[in-house]
Amino acid sequence: QKEVEQNSGPLSVPEGAIASLNCTYSDRVSQSFFWYRQYSGKSPELIMSIYSNGDKEDGRFTAQLNKASQYVSLLIRDSQPSDSATYLCAVKKTNAGKSTFGDGTTLTVKP
Amino acid sequence: DVKVTQSSRYLVKRTGEKVFLECVQDMDHENMFWYRQDPGLGLRLIYFSYDVKMKEKGDIPEGYSVSREKKERFSLILESASTNQTSMYLCASSGAQYLSDFGPGTRLTVT
Numbered sequence: 001q002k003e004v005e006q007n008s009g010p011l012s013v014p015e016g017a018i019a020s021l022n023c024t025y026s027d028r029v030s031q032s033f034f035w036y037r038q039y040s041g042k043s044p045e046l047i048m049s050i051y052s053n054g055d056k057e058d059g060r061f062t063a064q065l066n067k068a069s070q071y072v073s074l075l076i077r078d079s080q081p082s083d084s085a086t087y088l089c090a091v092k093k094t095n096a097g098k099s100t101f102g103d104g105t106t107l108t109v110k111p
Numbered sequence: 112d113v114k115v116t117q118s119s120r121y122l123v124k125r126t127g128e129k130v131f132l133e134c135v136q137d138m139d140h141e142n143m144f145w146y147r148q149d150p151g152l153g154l155r156l157i158y159f160s161y162d163v164k165m166k167e168k169g170d171i172p173e174g175y176s177v178s179r180e181k182k183e184r185f186s187l188i189l190e191s192a193s194t195n196q197t198s199m200y201l202c203a204s205s206g207a208q209y210l211s212d213f214g215p216g217t218r219l220t221v222t
Binding site for chain 1: 146152154167169201210211216
């Protein structure tokens, strides 16, 4: 079992819709959770971090964390074609230096 | 606005060659990382460093070594390049809890 698993995708949504990206993790001691966006041919960039159960909103992005279910998600409201990218979920254990990444979900937003 | 730079964007080497990949950050970060990214396998951690002359193995250290003689520089060394090391190599640094800054990547081809 992989430490961090994401929907393999690809995910396609129409412009203006809500895109929902999901991630599960296997280690219950995980404490920090991150979403990165990676455009084709570019490096990943951090877009959201979440550390406690519940929702965290930043503009059109909402991260949701449920530690009991070992589940973290990213919602993108009013999706735009510029949101088309691969989204990487990453998990980190407190006091450990490394982040473990999922394989990523590729999102396409169609005009 | 230079943050994390890598010595080459594209590199072609022959099997058996010793390969050096250089990474430099200008943010005074303590932590630096080397990842490789392959289709279907996501981002995998090779080595990371918490401080000068400190190093820790990641998930796939076999065939690689690292050097960190100065805080701003973290080098990845392929002692004897093999074709299965053909990949995109990403350097990253962080001074905080999360992995914040990636370099542009080096696409290495070993023939």
